[in-house]
Amino acid sequence: MFDYQAPSQLLKGKTIMVTGAGDGIGKAAALTYAEHGATVILLGRTTKKLEAVYDAIEAKGYPQAAIVPLNLDGASEHEYRELANTLTSEFDQLDGVLHNASLLGERCDLQHYDIRLFEQVMRVNVTSQLALTQALMPLLKKSPAASIIFTSSGVGRTAKAKWGAYAISKFATEAMMQLFANELAESQPNIRANAINPGATKTAMRAAAYPNEDPNSLPSATDIMPLYLYLMGKDSLTINGQSLNAQ
Numbered sequence: 283m284f285d286y287q288a289p290s291q292l293l294k295g296k297t298i299m300v301t302g303a304g305d306g307i308g309k310a311a312a313l314t315y316a317e318h319g320a321t322v323i324l325l326g327r328t329t330k331k332l333e334a335v336y337d338a339i340e341a342k343g344y345p346q347a348a349i350v351p352l353n354l355d356g357a358s359e360h361e362y363r364e365l366a367n368t369l370t371s372e373f374d375q376l377d378g379v380l381h382n383a384s385l386l387g388e389r390c391d392l393q394h395y396d397i398r399l400f401e402q403v404m405r406v407n408v409t410s411q412l413a414l415t416q417a418l419m420p421l422l423k424k425s426p427a428a429s430i431i432f433t434s435s436g437v438g439r440t441a442k443a444k445w446g447a448y449a450i451s452k453f454a455t456e457a458m459m460q461l462f463a464n465e466l467a468e469s470q471p472n473i474r475a476n477a478i479n480p481g482a483t484k485t486a487m488r489a490a491a492y493p494n495e496d497p498n499s500l501p502s503a504t505d506i507m508p509l510y511l512y513l514m515g516k517d518s519l520t521i522n523g524q525s526l527n528a529q
């Protein structure tokens with residue numbers, strides 16, 4: 283596991299958005315960031331799941347969260363603009379974004395991959411990250427030290443057979459992270475961008491990809507949080523353009 287011991291109030295006073303915050307790794311990240319003092323903006327497509335995370339944060343007495351229901355599959359430019367307007371009216375700045383929401387798609391040979399599904403995976407896993415980052419940029423620019431974290435995968439570095447659109451989307455995610463990191467280093471050095479490869483983690487997505495695996499042989503989403511904290515907090519201020527392993 284990535285070796286980092288976060289101070290208990292590492293993220294005190296920070297406002298952080300987490301996409302796909304209703305389940306799996308995003309849910310664990312939202313709870314962990316709130317536990318470390320952040321106001322967390324929970325973005326996802328299933329409002330009930332977001333409400334459950336919101337309630338869990340409230341029950342623990344962490345800073346009150348905010349819920350943003352948004353389906354990243356085909357959200358319009360208008361919806362992203364509206365989202366930016368709403369957040370601007372409620373928050374002075376945004377100190378971090380964890381791009382975590384993703385679709386697995388189909389596990390099959392690329393020559394047989396359904397084109398519509400391919401486009402859907404690319405929309406959710408790639409295009410939406412760009413649209414959202416663009417919409418949030420004015421608020422990120424107001425932070426003295428903002429962190430954008432993208433979520434990659436082992437198959438975003440080596441495309442293994444039958445990982446289809448998902449692997450291609452994760453290669454694209456790595457490229458998007460590098461582009462933002464290199465460009466912002468010039469124009470906006472208060473914003474850094476990095477990527478996390480979570481590694482095999484016990485979630486619904488992992489179970490769908492490996493139905494014959496014993497989930498209890500895997501680390502939980504909570505176990506892999508040290509890197510998520512490190513990249514969001516002040517101890518990673520000089521880290522930019524890196525792709526790091528949570529395990």
Ligand SMILES: NC(=O)c1ccc[n+]([C@@H]2O[C@H](COP(=O)([O-])OP(=O)(O)OC[C@H]3O[C@@H](n4cnc5c(N)ncnc54)[C@H](OP(=O)(O)O)[C@@H]3O)[C@@H](O)[C@H]2O)c1
Nearest residue numbers: 302305306307327328354355383384433482483485487488
């Ligand atoms: N688990 C692993 O072993 C592993 C390994 C490598 C990389 N990753 C990456 O880690 C990240 C989290 O994965 P996970 O394992 O936690 O997966 P997960 O349990 O399936 O969670 C994915 C989250 O993304 C949300 N989401 C999916 N489509 C969406 C859409 N159209 N609009 C808004 N939200 C949407 C889901 O919302 P709903 O709850 O509404 O479905 C869910 O909250 C992903 O980027 C994944 O590629 C995971």
